[in-house]
Amino acid sequence: xxxNEIIKPENLVYEKPKLMNDNPMHYxxxxxxxxxxxxxxxxxxxxxxxxxxxGVSPVGCxxxxxxxxxxxxxxxxxGRAPAIATAIKRLNPSKMVFTYQxxxxxxxxxxxxxxxxxxxxxxxxxxxxxxxxxxxxGGQMAPTTLVGMKTATCPYGRNVALNGYPLKxxxxxAELEGTCLVTxxxxxxxxxxxxxxxxxxxxxxxxxxxxxxxVVEFVSTCSSGWKMSPEQANKWMxxxxxxxxxxxxxxxxx
Amino acid sequence: xxxEIKLMKGNEAIARAAIRYGVDGYFGYPITPQSEVLExxxxxxxxxxxxxxxxxxxxxxxxINMVYGGAGTGKRVMTSSSSPGVSLKQEGxxxxxxxxxxxxxxxxxxxxxxxxxxxxxxxxxxxxxxxGGHGDYRLIALAPxxxxxxxxxxxxxxxxxxxxxxxxxxxxxxxVGQMMEKVxxxxxxxxxxxxxxxxxxxxxxxxxxxxxKPNIITSLELDPARMEENNIRFQAKYRQIEENEVRYEEFMxxxxxxxxxxxxxxxxxxxxxxxxxxxxxxxxxxxxxITLWPFPTKQIARYADQVKGMLSVELNAGQMVEDVRLxxxxxxxxxxxxxxxxxxFTPNEVLDALKEKIIG
Numbered sequence: 001x002x003x004n005e006i007i008k009p010e011n012l013v014y015e016k017p018k019l020m021n022d023n024p025m026h027y028x029x030x031x032x033x034x035x036x037x038x039x040x041x042x043x044x045x046x047x048x049x050x051x052x053x054x055g056v057s058p059v060g061c062x063x064x065x066x067x068x069x070x071x072x073x074x075x076x077x078x079g080r081a082p083a084i085a086t087a088i089k090r091l092n093p094s095k096m097v098f099t100y101q102x103x104x105x106x107x108x109x110x111x112x113x114x115x116x117x118x119x120x121x122x123x124x125x126x127x128x129x130x131x132x133x134x135x136x137x138g139g140q141m142a143p144t145t146l147v148g149m150k151t152a153t154c155p156y157g158r159n160v161a162l163n164g165y166p167l168k169x170x171x172x173x174a175e176l177e178g179t180c181l182v183t184x185x186x187x188x189x190x191x192x193x194x195x196x197x198x199x200x201x202x203x204x205x206x207x208x209x210x211x212x213x214x215v216v217e218f219v220s221t222c223s224s225g226w227k228m229s230p231e232q233a234n235k236w237m238x239x240x241x242x243x244x245x246x247x248x249x250x251x252x253x254x
Numbered sequence: 255x256x257x258e259i260k261l262m263k264g265n266e267a268i269a270r271a272a273i274r275y276g277v278d279g280y281f282g283y284p285i286t287p288q289s290e291v292l293e294x295x296x297x298x299x300x301x302x303x304x305x306x307x308x309x310x311x312x313x314x315x316x317x318i319n320m321v322y323g324g325a326g327t328g329k330r331v332m333t334s335s336s337s338p339g340v341s342l343k344q345e346g347x348x349x350x351x352x353x354x355x356x357x358x359x360x361x362x363x364x365x366x367x368x369x370x371x372x373x374x375x376x377x378x379x380x381x382x383x384x385x386g387g388h389g390d391y392r393l394i395a396l397a398p399x400x401x402x403x404x405x406x407x408x409x410x411x412x413x414x415x416x417x418x419x420x421x422x423x424x425x426x427x428x429x430v431g432q433m434m435e436k437v438x439x440x441x442x443x444x445x446x447x448x449x450x451x452x453x454x455x456x457x458x459x460x461x462x463x464x465x466x467k468p469n470i471i472t473s474l475e476l477d478p479a480r481m482e483e484n485n486i487r488f489q490a491k492y493r494q495i496e497e498n499e500v501r502y503e504e505f506m507x508x509x510x511x512x513x514x515x516x517x518x519x520x521x522x523x524x525x526x527x528x529x530x531x532x533x534x535x536x537x538x539x540x541x542x543x544i545t546l547w548p549f550p551t552k553q554i555a556r557y558a559d560q561v562k563g564m565l566s567v568e569l570n571a572g573q574m575v576e577d578v579r580l581x582x583x584x585x586x587x588x589x590x591x592x593x594x595x596x597x598x599f600t601p602n603e604v605l606d607a608l609k610e611k612i613i614g
Contacts, residue, residue, distance in 0.1 A: 054327070066470045072459035075324040075472035076319070077349050083316040084323030088459075090307045091324045092448075095461055115318070119614050159581065184310035218305040 011077035017041035019050055023067050028135075030230020032170035032220035033062055034189040036129060036196075041069050043201045044096070048116035049208075053096040056081040061135040063067050079110025084116035089207075096208055098125035098237070104134050107143040107169040107234045121178030125203045128170065128215060131222040132241065139225035143167040147245055151225070166244065170217045180206050182216040182250040188221070188234045192247075197250075211253065221244045257438045264430045265405040267437050268334065268360055269294035271405040272306070275412065276443035277358075278329035279307040281320035283339060285429040287373040288362035291334045304445055317361040318346030318359075325355035326471035328451040332413050336359035336428075337378050338369060340386075347421060348387025352473025354488075354510055356415035357425040358391070360409065362431035365596040373596025374428030375519060379573035382425050383547040390485060392492045394422040394499065394571040395546040397517040401435035403544075404607035406439070409440050418495055425546060427569065479588065501544035502553055506532065510539030512612055513557050514604070515578050516567040517543050524567050526601035527587025529607070538608065546574070558585040563612035567590045587612060 003041060019041040024222065027033045044053050050071060057065040059078035066073035076084050081099035089097040106114050106128050117124065133151055134140040140153040144166050148157040160164070174182040181203055185196035203214035219241050221233035260507045262270070264462035272280060282292040292310060297596045300306035307324075311317035322461040324331035333341060340361045350357055361382065364373035382395050394414045396407045404426060426431045452460055475481040503521075506528055507513065516524040521542040541557070543550050557564070564586060566575035572590035579588045591607035593599045599607075 040515055050461075051463055054459050054461065056323070063474065066380050066468070066472070070462065070468050072462045073471070074323060074459055075323075075353075075470065077345055078320035080315070080322075080346070083311065083319035084326075085321035086309070086316075087279060087281060087307075088322035088327055090309065091329045091331070092327055092460070116316065192522055207397045 015189070016250055018045050019070050020068060020089060021220070022071050022227065025068060026064060027061065029223040030233055031061070032131065032187050032218060032219060033129065035193060036191070036220070037065065037068055037216055039193070039200055040098075040100075040127070040199045043204055044071065047201070049096045049204070052187040054092070054100070056088070056097070056099040057086045058099070058101040058105040060105050062100050062102060062129065063136065065100050074226035076133065079105050079108070079125065080113055081110065082113040082122070082124070082126060083162075084134070086117050086120070086122045090126050096204060098127060098204070098207070100127045101129070101144040102129065102135070103130045103132060103144040107167050110159070111169070115173070115176070118173050118213040118215065119178045123207045123210050124213060126213065126215045128217040129220050130217055130245065131220040131225065132166070133222050133225040134192050135222045143169070146240060170215060173215050178212050179215060179251060180212040182248050183252065184187060184217045184219060184245060184248050184250065186219045186247055187201045188237060217245075219247065259436050261434055261580055262401065263432055263434050264398070264401045264426060265290035265362065265432070266294045267401050267439070268408060268424070269298070269403040270439055272332060272379065272535065273298060273300045273304060274440050274442050274505070275409045276330065276345065276445040277306055277332060277408070277412070278445055279309075279320075279324045279331040281309050281317040281324075281331070281333050283311050283312050283314045283317050283335065285336045286362070287340045287364055287374070287431050288334050288336045290431070291360065296497055299587045306445070314342035315346065317431040318350075319554050320439065321357050321359070322346055322350055322353070322355060323355040325350065326353070326457035326459050328460065332358035332360065335361065336362045336364045337366050337375070340378065340381070343380075344387040346598065347393070348389055348391060349473050350421045351391035351393070352389060354419040355421065355469050355471065356412070356419055358411040358415060359421060359423050361423060363425065363427040365594070371596040374519065374569060374598060375596060376427055376520060376569040377571070377573070378425065379546065379568065379570060382423060383549070392420070392495070392547055394418070394420060394495060395425050397544060397546050398430055399518050399521045399542065401430065401433065401437045404430060405437050405439055406560060415500060418491055420491065420495070425518070427518050443530070444479055461464035492508040492509050496548040500548045500550050500553065502550040503542040503544060505540040505542070507539035507541060507557070509537055510557070510560065511562050512537065512539070512608060513564045514540045514567055514608070515543070515564055515574065516540065517546060517574065522568055522569050523599060523601055524604055527604035527608070530601055530605050537611070543574070549577050549581070551577070554581040556579055556584040557581070561586060563587040563589070564588045565608050565612050567599070570594065
């Protein structure tokens with residue numbers, strides 16, 4: 001078959017999401033952020049909501065999320081994204097509003113904003129990327145760092161006596177009356193990516209149906225922070241992160 | 255139709271003026287002595303009438319970030335608090351200034367430092383006009399001295415904030431917030447429609463339309479050359495505000511041989527002190543800065559050659575006095591008189607201080 005025969009539009013089975021632009025990404029090879037960005041861009045476009053969506057980016061590696069997905073964005077102070085999203089949605093109920101936050105942003109400095117936005121049942125989507133480390137600042141301990149895991153600020157491994165326990169904040173959020181969906185997903189293989197996309201779409205649909213707060217946690221890799229190759233990081237995540245942060249729905253109110 | 259005169263507290267006037275001015279959202283957290291703002295709004299339920307959103311946030315930090323979120327969408331949004339709560343808001347205020355977002359902040363000051371007292375004070379002058387949060391930024395600061403001005407400055411604050419894309423602050427104190435006076439509330443303005451907001455604020459995040467690039471509200475710029483450009487642009491805007499927006503009031507200044515400088519409720523007390531002095535034959539005048547930033551530097555400097563001395567009268571240990579001294583550049587004696595910790599001076603105390611520190 002000639003190449004011109006193959007590249008006909010009717011043969012197209014996969015393409016770059018329309019909302020992703022050509023800016024070179026600053027994320028490290030093997031990082032989960034790129035795939036999660038792609039899923040968000042796909043879901044927004046498939047819902048036909050690109051002219052009604054407002055994203056709130058965090059402080060952390062995803063601070064520049066606004067450079068990659070061509071929608072309107074507000075860049076938040078560290079941890080404050082759920083408060084910002086609360087006001088955007090309440091003042092503009094016809095818009096689709098989401099936050100994109102890392103573990104430090106959501107589960108340390110922004111714990112109060114996260115819990116109270118979810119407890120009020122704000123009609124927003126909270127996308128939570130949990131890679132158990134502070135990537136942007138160079139690999140320090142996160143609230144979700146596993147016991148024994150080494151980081152720049154727990155160089156001998158997280159010690160419970162010194163640092164306390166890793167925080168399963170999604171479990172906590174699932175207990176709140178204001179949340180309608182709390183799910184833990186991953187993007188480490190094709191099957192996981194497909195499942196994660198389905199739950200992401202459900203979360204966005206919930207926000208427009210006024211069902212309350214939806215939280216989609218992505219258990220993620222940070223190959224740079226973990227000092228592993230992308231392949232090693234994926235394997236380490238499956239062996240160490242998944243047992244502590246098991247994938248699946250913590251709450252899914254139909 | 256005659257204007258309707260009502261009797262109410264300054265805090266209540268802020269709330270009622272906000273509804274009537276067509277404010278889109280208020281986000282607050284209770285703290286004495288300003289809780290009546292949130293209480294009045296909740297009792298009035300403006301979401302049933304104008305559609306205004308009112309929300310009690312989980313903290314002052316969340317409230318100011320809600321203001322950031324709403325302001326980014328081009329809406330008229332505000333918050334109010336008192337000194338310890340305003341300290342908590344400083345992070346958000348710096349981000350609002352850095353992202354050039356228009357909004358209105360109200361500080362009904364109480365005595366500090368720390369938890370301090372719930373009694374009135376003017377000790378947040380430095381915090382308001384010299385910075386407060388991090389970085390080189392300015393807030394347009396309005397100091398009301400009456401309940402009428404509490405009502406009027408809501409509209410003025412928003413007008414200036416949107417004109418310059420900059421946060422504005424009403425720096426009131428526990429006296430103006432709590433005292434009851436006659437007030438004429440502003441006329442009703444409808445809230446702006448989404449189309450009007452998009453026309454007035456093309457930068458606002460309202461969902462990306464096909465005919466434009468994404469709008470991004472941020473204070474972040476890692477390229478130092480571009481960050482310097484941003485700062486130069488902010489400074490140019492601040493110079494423009496200093497040129498155009500100075501507001502002040504003079505009382506018996508024409509023939510004055512001595513001058514009191516006071517803002518907010520202190521100015522009300524000083525007005526009486528001027529009358530007492532005049533009754534004794536002392537030619538005393540009062541200059542009341544209405545905008546604390548931009549400060550009426552030139553207007554005060556004009557009196558340096560006319561008067562024999564100036565007394566800056568403040569409910570603090572001497573803050574605005576520094577700006578008065580900078581204005582007159584040592585051409586005339588400038589002293590400070592204040593009471594601290596929630597104690598309010600009487601007109602006679604002000605007059606005695608003038609005699610002791612200035613007239614000699």
